[in-house]
Amino acid sequence: MLLTNSLTTRLAWFYGLATAALLISISFLLFHVLMISLEHEDQQQLTQKLNTIKVILANQNHDYRALEQEVIHEGTDNLTSRILTGNGQVVMASPVLDTHLPISVFPQALNDQSHYLRYRTKTNTYLLASAAVKSLNDQTWIIQVAENTDSDDAVIQQYLKYLLLSVVVGSLLAMIIGYSVARRGLKPLVAVTQAAERITVTQLHERLNHEIWPTELQALARSFDAMLMRLEDSFQRLSQFSADIAHELRTPLHNLMGEAEVALARHRSEEEYRRVLSSSLEEYTRIAKMLDSLLFLARAEHAQMVVNTTLFDGRATINTLLLHHSNIAEEQSITLLAKGYGQVFADLELFSRAINNLLRNALRYTPPHGQIIVALEELEHATLITVQDSGCGIASEYLERLGERFYRAGAMDHQGSGLGLAIVRSIMDLHSGRMILTSQLGHGTMVRLFFPKPKMTDR
Numbered sequence: 001m002l003l004t005n006s007l008t009t010r011l012a013w014f015y016g017l018a019t020a021a022l023l024i025s026i027s028f029l030l031f032h033v034l035m036i037s038l039e040h041e042d043q044q045q046l047t048q049k050l051n052t053i054k055v056i057l058a059n060q061n062h063d064y065r066a067l068e069q070e071v072i073h074e075g076t077d078n079l080t081s082r083i084l085t086g087n088g089q090v091v092m093a094s095p096v097l098d099t100h101l102p103i104s105v106f107p108q109a110l111n112d113q114s115h116y117l118r119y120r121t122k123t124n125t126y127l128l129a130s131a132a133v134k135s136l137n138d139q140t141w142i143i144q145v146a147e148n149t150d151s152d153d154a155v156i157q158q159y160l161k162y163l164l165l166s167v168v169v170g171s172l173l174a175m176i177i178g179y180s181v182a183r184r185g186l187k188p189l190v191a192v193t194q195a196a197e198r199i200t201v202t203q204l205h206e207r208l209n210h211e212i213w214p215t216e217l218q219a220l221a222r223s224f225d226a227m228l229m230r231l232e233d234s235f236q237r238l239s240q241f242s243a244d245i246a247h248e249l250r251t252p253l254h255n256l257m258g259e260a261e262v263a264l265a266r267h268r269s270e271e272e273y274r275r276v277l278s279s280s281l282e283e284y285t286r287i288a289k290m291l292d293s294l295l296f297l298a299r300a301e302h303a304q305m306v307v308n309t310t311l312f313d314g315r316a317t318i319n320t321l322l323l324h325h326s327n328i329a330e331e332q333s334i335t336l337l338a339k340g341y342g343q344v345f346a347d348l349e350l351f352s353r354a355i356n357n358l359l360r361n362a363l364r365y366t367p368p369h370g371q372i373i374v375a376l377e378e379l380e381h382a383t384l385i386t387v388q389d390s391g392c393g394i395a396s397e398y399l400e401r402l403g404e405r406f407y408r409a410g411a412m413d414h415q416g417s418g419l420g421l422a423i424v425r426s427i428m429d430l431h432s433g434r435m436i437l438t439s440q441l442g443h444g445t446m447v448r449l450f451f452p453k454p455k456m457t458d459r
Contacts, residue, residue, distance in 0.1 A: 007189075008182045015178030020171035027163040034159060038152045039127075046129040047114055049081060049145045054112070054133045057083070057141045067092055078148045086132075086140030097146060106130045106144045125149050188217050192224060204232035252283040307347045307430050311454065314344035314376045314383060321352060322374065325359050333368040340376035344383045345454045346431055354427045355387070357420040358447050362389035365445070381453055382433070388446040394439040424449070 056066045071081050071092045080094035080101075088103065100121065107115040109130035117128045129145045199206050207225050263276045315338065322336045329336050336359075344351060355374070362372045370390040377384045421437070424447075428435045432452055439445035 008179060008186055011182035011186075012175045012179035015182070016171045016175030019174030019178075020167055023167045023170050027167060031156075031159065031163065034156070038149075038155070042127045042147055042149055042152065043114075043116060043129075045079065046116070046127060046145050046147055049079060050114055050129060050131050050143055053081060053083065053143050053145075054131065057133050057135050057143075078151070080146050082144040084142040084144065086142065088142070091141075097144075100124070101126065101128070101146050103144065106146075109142050109144075119146075125153055185214075188214065188221075192220070195224070199228070204228060204235055252287050256280055256283050307350065309345055309347055309431070309454070311343050311345050312348055314385070315341045317344070317348065317352065318355065318374050318376060318385075321355050321359065324356075325363060328363055329372070332363065332366070334363060334366050335371040337371060337373045338376075339373060342376045342378035342383050344376075344385070344451055346451050350427045350430065351451075354424045354449065355385070357424050358387040361420050362387060362391065362445070365389065366391035370444075379450075382450040383453060385449040385451065386446060387449075388444060390444040393441040393443050394445055 053067070053070060056070060067083065071083060071094060080097040082093035082097050082103070083091045084103065085091055090103070101119070105117075105119055106128050107117040107130045109115060109132040112131055112133050114129050114131050119126045119128050125148070127147045127149050131143050133141050133143065135141065195206055206228060259276050259279055263273065268276075318338050322338055326336060359372065359374075366372060366389045372387070372389045375384075375386040375388070377386070425435050428449060428451075434450040436448045436450075437445070438448075
């Protein structure tokens with residue numbers, strides 16, 4: 001039982017130990033009270049005997065009949081007495097006393113107060129008492145009284161035997177009752193086990209009814225339900241992600257296969273082969289970028305990416321990023337503008353990637369002669385980066401899902417990979433920041449990024 005891993009058995013064992021400790025404590029207290037009571041009762045009997053003899057000695061002169069009656073005739077094996085003169089000569093004694101207890105073993109009698117002593121022979125135990133008394137003629141007498149306490153010892157031994165039996169039986173009963181109570185009290189945990197056993201890929205909707213559980217286990221039930229909800233959500237997202245990535249990769253692979261089959265169908269010129277290889281290279285590049293983005297998202301979600309945050313000039317970095325996109329903007333007759341100044345506390349590489357993704361999206365959906373504005377503003381607890389375009393905008397029903405992997409809104413679903421905003425959102429999560437996207441159909445889109453400022457200890 002001591003080595004078992006059963007929680008029920010452990011609780012029963014500890015319940016039995018606690019009961020045994022309680023019973024032993026109570027038994028010790030009762031035993032102490034019993035000992036005191038027996039000692040007090042024995043002393044009272046001896047004191048009563050001493051007082052009776054004192055009264056007789058104090059009021060009698062030469063008539064010893066009352067003393068003989070008290071000392072010799074009324075003496076028993078359990079209660080005996082002896083009378084001595086002041087110089088230690090025996091005047092009168094019970095026969096039993098002379099046989100077993102010599103004068104020297106009694107406590108010394110210095111005055112009329114009773115003096116007690118516990119004395120043990122090879123076969124018996126006695127409580128001894130002595131006292132001195134003066135008679136009417138100033139003669140000193142010494143009284144010795146003894147009581148055989150073997151019966152007390154027998155009572156104590158019997159009492160100890162019953163106490164030990166009570167402790168053992170009580171502890172065993174407590175363990176049995178504790179096992180039954182613990183097993184009944186832990187029944188809700190069996191429900192958790194059964195629920196866990198029922199959970200499969202198709203049963204992630206399983207939930208526990210924590211309202212009927214004991215108060216102490218409701219938190220466990222709620223945590224278990226929350227875990228199931230997270231598992232269900234993660235599995236759904238994983239299933240959706242697998243379907244999305246299969247769909248996204250299928251299109252370029254089919255294009256590559258189709259072009260290769262056409263190219264191999266008959267002999268072609270060098271220029272035609274070059275064109276096929278150039279088209280294939282574009283598809284390879286698209287697949288490589290998609291895989292790179294997916295790898296980034298996977299590392300970001302599993303906290304495998306190190307964020308090296310530094311404080312840098314946001315306006316200078318934004319100007320550099322706009323310069324990289326200026327050629328494309330000129331080709332599309334789109335104006336790029338930077339506004340505001342401020343410091344940004346972020347990972348410079350991740351910051352640049354997030355702004356680049358937003359600029360590419362804006363350039364893709366902004367018509368000719370439009371403009372894209374990147375504004376920087378320092379707030380109290382964060383630095384705000386706003387990327388606003390004058391493009392076609394996005395209908396409100398699509399805004400909620402923007403930022404999900406491979407999701408593209410409405411008429412835009414044939415442009416891009418649908419991973420740009422998902423990467424931006426992951427970058428903001430890595431910085432403990434926020435991304436807020438607003439858009440109005442026909443009036444453009446605005447994306448606001450809030451990068452938290454460093455704490456005073458980080459400066």
